[in-house]
Amino acid sequence: MDDDADILEILRMVLVAEGYEVVATALSSEVVTLVECERPDVVLLDVAMPGIDGFEVCKRLKARASTSEVPVIFLSAQHRNAEVIAQGLECGGHDYVTKPVQKPELLARIRAALRIRLYENELSLKNAHLEELNDQLKRLLERHEEYLGMASHDLRAPLMSLVGYSGLLMDGAYGPVSPKQVQIIRRFRILVSYMSSIVANLLDLESLERGSLRLYMQREDLASILTEAIELHGLAADEKEVSLALEAAPGAELPINADRNRMVQVLSNVIANAIKYSPPKQPVRIALQRHNGRAFVRVADRGPGIPLSERERVFQPFFQGSNRPSNGEKGAGLGLCIVKQLVDLHGGQVLIQDALGGGTCVEIDLPVFATDDSS
């Protein structure tokens, strides 16, 4: 708009000749309503007008949600006054054209403003789409967690019953069983306990990721925790003729602040892996050491070793590496992921290294229980 009727008409003609649809007004008080009704792609605004000046009109356009996005180009003779230009841009104007208006300049500036407007439109459409996708994803994830939690809870009890019944069967509580039947029941129990461990792991993972896992921390002896974890795997190690050797100063206590059951779970997982990925008849060496206020457990096997490229990923949920268990054992890729999160919660770290002479060495270090007289 321009308050000079002749200039207004000339501009209108120029723009119409270029193929633009033009709505013109000489009254600054009309502009906001006009823009609201007509929804133009760009507004040309004279700065010096009687009544409300161009800057004020621009501010009003920018203040309304329905008109704020329309780019405004100011027309003004006051081109020498840098302050006026700055004022125009500051109140939300896109651009500035000085009078007398040069047709090529005006058209170029209009095209530039339209281009920017187009990009902005595309961007906000894409943004809205992304937000929508994000919401969908969040909803899916919530539902997914809910299903997983429900399924795991509901599976736990019947699995425990299966273990119980099969134990009774094997012990002959329902009549004599042949050696072949005992063998089958034993296999059955291995599979059921594998299923139970998956369910338990899924539930642990769920509460770890929710941050709702409760730890019962107290002063514990890491040496005795380690011994308990090793004993849990005596049978599996014997079956595979893998020797589990503990290298630790005999009787030496190593106090840590820990949830005992969870720490047994951590070490048990790492020892289970060492047995699982070790070739039969190879030793698994377990060392316990205290150094600079930290307690170190190292579990080293003579297996294939974990490739460098997989050493970060083994801690991701469900990641199963290129190494396969050496005797048909099973896994769901949850062990190390839970190990790492539990060790983190105990203020420690898990490191995968090469074992001396080949194989994997998993090192866990934890802070030694802090008392006044210990380091």
Ligand SMILES: Nc1ncnc2c1ncn2[C@@H]1O[C@H](COP(=O)(O)OP(=O)(O)O)[C@@H](O)[C@H]1O
């Ligand atoms: N001691 C090990 N020796 C070789 N590879 C291992 C060892 N421990 C773990 N891995 C590799 O890391 C992967 C992830 O381990 P884990 O999270 O315990 O899952 P799972 O044992 O159920 O496959 C395994 O699939 C295996 O490829």
Ligand SMILES: [Mg+2]
């Ligand atoms: Mg494992």
